[in-house]
Amino acid sequence: MVLCGATASSAGPPERVVSINLCTDQLAIMLAAPGQLVSVSHIAADPRVSPQAAEAARFRLNYGQAEEVHAMAPDLVLAGPYTSRYTVGLLRRLGVEVRELPLADRLQDIPETISQMGAWLGRERAAEALIDDFNEGLAALTSETDLRPRAVLHYANNYTSGGGTLANELLNLAGFINIAAEEGLRGGGTLPMERIVMLAPDLVISGQRYPGESRAEAVLDHPAMIALRERRVGGVSDADWVCGTPNVLRALARLVALRAEVR
Amino acid sequence: MRFPLLLGVLALLVAGLFAASLLVGPAGIVPARALAALIRGEGVAETLVMREIRLPRALLAAMIGASLGLAGAAMQGYLRNPLAEPGLIGISGSAALGAVLALQTGVAAAFVLALPLAAMAGAVVAVGLILLLAGRSGGSITLILAGIAVSAMAGALTALVLNLSPNPFAAAEIVFWMMGSLADRSMTHVWLALPFMVVGGALLATLGRGLDALTLGEDAAATLGVSLTRMRLVLIGGTACVVGAGTAISGAIGFIGLVVPHILRPVVGARPSRLLAASALGGAAMLLAADIAVRLILPERDLKLGVLTALVGAPLFLHLIYRTRREGL
Incomplete structure (x- = not known):
């Protein structure tokens, strides 16, 4: 299992990716190649907190538990900084590769977060396109104003x-x-x-x-x-x-x- | 101390603490402006803070404190047991369960009085169970054991209902229902609780003569024309009214009904009828003081009222148990 994970990550892009955090779910859904993303967190399918609930419902949903995630035989698990330490630790002990994406708390960090995710998934081109879209969208919404309520x-x-x-x-x-x-x-x-x-x-x-x-x-x-x-x-x-x-x-x-x- | 003088002193204490409660808060309004805003409505923001945030908080502290003091004194008089207290023997906890059920099932939103009525129903069940299990013939141990059982059951069911709620904030509110708080309550809550507290308070006040007679023993009381059956019904109804209405608004606040009658009993000369009025005023003073303290100690953390009352009350409770045991009751 350990060998298996190591080979997959060094040989090429991961083929079975499981995301267990709402924020990594969002980026993975935007960037992953068809079939590459196996499962997203169940929170991603909740329209009250997830902006991509409809897309997320197309994937298998997980509850972020180590045993459940391990059974999906992923070669990469995406987690966030607030993911339970025990879950991350246990998955690593089981030989699963877990990567934790730092969350952007400034707008200027968002492109870097996107390109990081793109690199992990082997989807650098898709990431570049998404960054361009984001920058364009941001510029279109920014305007000067004198009145500041x-x-x-x-x-x-x-x-x-x-x-x-x-x-x-x-x-x-x-x-x-x-x-x-x-x-x-x-x-x-x-x-x-x-x-x-x-x-x-x-x-x-x-x-x-x-x-x-x-x-x-x-x-x-x-x-x-x-x-x-x-x-x-x-x-x-x-x-x-x-x-x-x-x-x-x-x-x-x-x-x-x-x-x-x-x- | 003469009884009217004692009541006068206690009333002054309540008035002073009520005023202090109105003047304490994170908005930092100076007292003169606070009073101008409260009474004459000067300043839009100040008026809103004084009339809609601080006034209901102070009123509710006085009302709920008085209810708990009165209910504690009445139950202790009837059971002739200083350990009977609405919070300790599970009445507040059961009222909280009723309130939580009404809120989570949506009944509370369906009609206005559903929330206090549901809490009262919870309280009625608990008082009924306690009197059934540990009635007048039962000793202290039976009363406390019955109370533990009722409290545990009510607490567990409250936690279960909140855990099953689809609302992500609900489960975190288990602490509120078990420890109580008056933060951010409004005048709506005052109007919701007031009628029930007036009715319940009036019911409990009628028990005075009967409780005095009971100190001579049940047979003597019966020959004086006191109907124990009627007293029991009045006690159940009155306690359920005041504790139910209070708990529906503030969550379960413990120990006030224990501490206040305990302090005042020697002062009123062990006359249960006098203890009722004195404990109502004393309870109001104690809860007002506790609610001022939670805002001064950790102003922005919504420290729970029950934490403070338990810190004062639990050691006293242990002392009372120790004394009861020594007296061989």
């Missing part, structure tokens, strides 16, 4: 994104000022509802709702937030910017449209 991202449990995040970069690029970053929040974190209300943003941007009830999401319907949202509210699907892949252009397009509405 103040926006805040508001998710379940008062979660928001501050400076140094991909979401912050996209907000700025779309012409918004992110008040969470303005408040000095770095990375993801929470901003108490009281503070959000006091900062009086022009726009409150939320994700989509999940089925079933949770107290975490109840904050989105709190009377104080509803009063604040009378000013203006917008939604961007979580699926479009959860991973640093070319899919973030969909989120950017949505943000640019929201900015145009705010005036």
Whole structure:
């Protein structure tokens, strides 16, 4: 098994690739040759978090468990930095080649992520084409603006994104000022509802709702937030910017449209 | 201390803590502006913060604290056992299960009163079970064992329902339902709980005379014209109303009904009827204080109320068990 994996990776492009992370799923679906990608994670088929749910449903779905993945006899397993250490370790002990793709948390890192994935899959040409498309798409959505409305991202449990995040970069690029970053929040974190209300943003941007009830999401319907949202509210699907892949252009397009509405 | 004076002191304490609760928060509004916003509606953002975020939080802390103190005092009086407390013997946990079931099945969204009613139904089942298993003839051990069984069952079922929920956030909320929190509640919740708490509080208040009579023993109470059957029904209904409505809004908060009557019992001269009113005020003060503390200690972490009340209450609980054992009960 060990030999088998080693030969395949040195001899040519991998022939049986299994992806067990939503973000590697996205890039693998975009870049893999027909038949090369055997399985993607079951999360990739969930339309609430995956922008390519329809495409993903064509592949065999996995739950990211070592035994299950090993049984698919892959010569390459794609994982992300948040994939369970135990799963990655166990797969390697079983002689499976596992590669972990660092996630892009800046727009400028996305092309490099694409070309890394292209190199692993032996699909350098496809990767170059995808990078060109991404750069073109990005340029088409970027425009100068004088008016910069103040926006805040508001998710379940008062979660928001501050400076140094991909979401912050996209907000700025779309012409918004992110008040969470303005408040000095770095990375993801929470901003108490009281503070959000006091900062009086022009726009409150939320994700989509999940089925079933949770107290975490109840904050989105709190009377104080509803009063604040009378000013203006917008939604961007979580699926479009959860991973640093070319899919973030969909989120950017949505943000640019929201900015145009705010005036 | 004279009883009216004690009530006056406790009421002043509640009023002071209520005011403090209104003035504590991450928005950092200076007290003068906070009050101007609350009372006269000066400043759009300040008014929103004061009236929609801080006022309901303070009101709910006072209401739920009073409910738990009152229910604890009433149960202890009826069972003549200082260990009977809604949280410890599984009433709050069962109310939480009822609330979680109503939320996850969508019944709570179907009509307004479904959430508190479901929590009350959970509480009724638990109080009924406890009285059945550990009624007046049962000792402390039976009561605690029955309470452990009811708590464990309710906790496990709550966890199961939340784990099965299609909502990715639901499973993380097991802690909320077991430890309680008042973060980001709204006036809607105040209006939802208030009617049930008023009815339940009024029911429990009528028990005073009967509880006093019970201290003389059941036979003596019966000759004084106290109907134990009626008392039991009132106790079940009243406790279920106040604990159910409170738990549906804040999750299960333990130990308040244990700590407060314990502290106040010597002060009121061991008269159960007086302990009811004093414990209601004392409970309100304790929960207000705990809710202020969670915001001061770790302001942005939504520290759970039950963590603080347990840190105070659990050692006292151990002490009470130790004393009960020494007295050979």
